[in-house]
Amino acid sequence: xKQSNAYVIGFSVACTIILGAxxxxxxxxxxxxxxxxxxxxxxxxILGAVMILKEGDDVAAIYSKRIKSFVVDANGDKKEGVVxxxxxxxxxxxxxxxxxxxxxxxxxxxxxxxxxxxxxxxxYGNGLWDRIWGYLAVAGDLNTIKGIVFDHKAETPxxxxxxxxxxxxxxxxxxxxxxxxxxxxxxxxxxxxxxxMIDEHKVDGxxxxxxxxxxxxxxxxxxxxxxxxxxxKIAKSxxxxxxxxxxxxxxxxxxxxxxVVDTTSTAKLQLGTNSNNNN
Amino acid sequence: MAETIVANVxxxxxxxxxRRKALIVDPLSSDNPITIQVLGICSALAVTTKMEPTLVxxxxxTVVVVMxxxxxxxxxxxxxxxxxxxxQLAIVATLVAVxxxxxxAYFYDVSKLLSVFVGLIITNCIxxxxxxxxxxxxxxxxxxxxxFGNGLGYSWIILTIAFTxxxxxxGSVFGFKVFEAIGISETGWTGAAFPTxxxxxxxxxxxxxxxxxxxxxxxFNKYQEQ
Numbered sequence: 001x002k003q004s005n006a007y008v009i010g011f012s013v014a015c016t017i018i019l020g021a022x023x024x025x026x027x028x029x030x031x032x033x034x035x036x037x038x039x040x041x042x043x044x045x046i047l048g049a050v051m052i053l054k055e056g057d058d059v060a061a062i063y064s065k066r067i068k069s070f071v072v073d074a075n076g077d078k079k080e081g082v083v084x085x086x087x088x089x090x091x092x093x094x095x096x097x098x099x100x101x102x103x104x105x106x107x108x109x110x111x112x113x114x115x116x117x118x119x120x121x122x123x124y125g126n127g128l129w130d131r132i133w134g135y136l137a138v139a140g141d142l143n144t145i146k147g148i149v150f151d152h153k154a155e156t157p158x159x160x161x162x163x164x165x166x167x168x169x170x171x172x173x174x175x176x177x178x179x180x181x182x183x184x185x186x187x188x189x190x191x192x193x194x195x196x197m198i199d200e201h202k203v204d205g206x207x208x209x210x211x212x213x214x215x216x217x218x219x220x221x222x223x224x225x226x227x228x229x230x231x232x233k234i235a236k237s238x239x240x241x242x243x244x245x246x247x248x249x250x251x252x253x254x255x256x257x258x259x260v261v262d263t264t265s266t267a268k269l270q271l272g273t274n275s276n277n278n279n
Numbered sequence: 280m281a282e283t284i285v286a287n288v289x290x291x292x293x294x295x296x297x298r299r300k301a302l303i304v305d306p307l308s309s310d311n312p313i314t315i316q317v318l319g320i321c322s323a324l325a326v327t328t329k330m331e332p333t334l335v336x337x338x339x340x341t342v343v344v345v346m347x348x349x350x351x352x353x354x355x356x357x358x359x360x361x362x363x364x365x366x367q368l369a370i371v372a373t374l375v376a377v378x379x380x381x382x383x384a385y386f387y388d389v390s391k392l393l394s395v396f397v398g399l400i401i402t403n404c405i406x407x408x409x410x411x412x413x414x415x416x417x418x419x420x421x422x423x424x425x426x427f428g429n430g431l432g433y434s435w436i437i438l439t440i441a442f443t444x445x446x447x448x449x450g451s452v453f454g455f456k457v458f459e460a461i462g463i464s465e466t467g468w469t470g471a472a473f474p475t476x477x478x479x480x481x482x483x484x485x486x487x488x489x490x491x492x493x494x495x496x497x498x499f500n501k502y503q504e505q
Contacts, residue, residue: 003359003360003361007359008359008361008362011357011358011359011362011366012362012365012366015366015369016369019369019370019373022373022377023373023376023377026376026377026380026381027380030380030381030383030384033384033385034380034383034384034387037383037384037385037387038387040387041387041388041391
């Protein structure tokens with residue numbers, strides 16, 4: 001059977017229109033659902049830095065209850081009118097560090113929403129093959145790592161891709177970002193995997209994935225220093241509590257905990273200024 | 280139109296006649312797309328590190344093969360012969376894009392895992408192969424059965440590979456730690472941890488398992504190289 005050129009052209013045009021319509025219908029129809037799924041995934045990652053989520057947990061509910069988010073600029077000042085969850089870290093990464101927006105996610109205590117348990121900071125950088133990113137949770141003392149999550153686009157499966165394993169991320173827990181004098185040293189992943197936990201600034205490496213580990217180290221170092229102005233500001237505000245003591249027994253209790261927090265963060269404030277001098 | 284005329288002339292073939300059963304059963308073993316026709320190898324190696332993404336991939340490929348077989352078979356007499364390959368490709372690509380969109384909306388975690396491989400279903404030779412070899416020349420219902428059979432043939436092979444790879448590479452099946460559950464772990468009866476096999480997590484492991492499957496299958500099928 002031989003078809004005329006007109007038929008062939010007509011068929012292709014009809015084909016294009018029908019298939020194109022199907023595609024755009026699917027894309028537009030599922031757009032909302034996809035945005036929700038993406039959103040939930042980000043929230044899961046953020047929460048994953050500080051807690052272990054179980055199957056069936058209502059991520060959105062936990063998130064809205066425990067996370068308070070805002071955006072700061074390179075000087076550590078809060079930026080109004082920007083939604084922290086909407087900040088595209090990858091796009092910001094391409095700008096100069098001074099121009100970027102830095103989201104901060106505060107993980108607050110279940111009982112007392114004004115008490116911040118840890119500060120969750122996004123980190124972003126390059127692995128061996130492509131980009132890597134994650135969320136670093138720093139405890140209230142602004143030094144101890146409460147938890148960390150990493151994800152990656154294209155690290156080698158079984159080697160560098162292991163950064164997204166809980167087992168590897170667990171190695172960072174309780175490590176310290178600053179030394180005794182308060183100078184920033186970051187936490188470094190070593191070359192080779194020996195199973196020993198050397199000191200509080202080093203974690204065991206991943207066998208066969210030194211290049212990815214280097215990327216992780218660079219990423220942590222860069223982003224903690226980007227957030228340094230903001231971290232210094234929290235340390236300062238913790239050193240001078242604004243609340244006036246109230247003669248209420250419950251309030252008194254909170255006050256005493258604040259005093260305890262005070263002493264540690266005063267020390268940290270000095271540490272903060274030290275590290276500024278170093279810069 | 281043509282079908283009703285044929286149906287009037289001779290008694291209708293039963294829904295699952297012997298010939299139609301063969302359409303489904305043959306691709307499972309004696310005419311398997313992966314082990315006999317050696318098509319779709321790339322995805323068989325790439326996505327089979329764990330059971331969950333593999334299962335999704337198997338379902339996705341089966342859906343795409345069945346749907347594209349059906350659509351092509353329905354319009355087979357309309358498709359101009361000179362541009363038939365590009366028309367097939369356009370239809371397959373559209374179906375794959377829709378599957379990808381659905382995964383992104385409802386199975387976000389899995390779509391992250393599969394990432395680029397969903398898009399690569401387009402180039403999965405099984406899909407194009409079935410269109411060109413079967414759907415272009417056969418009726419819609421037969422084409423659907425043929426697509427389904429080939430989808431299943433593809434599925435059971437990659438699921439077998441994934442089962443072996445996840446079991447020995449990660450010590451788990453569908454994320455469930457099998458060896459820990461039966462006591463072979465650091466605290467288990469041997470006193471030694473189950474050593475996971477790094478070879479299984481790399482594509483080389485899939486090659487070896489695929490080779491073994493082909494070997495076993497040829498032994499049972501009394502395959503002879505011509």
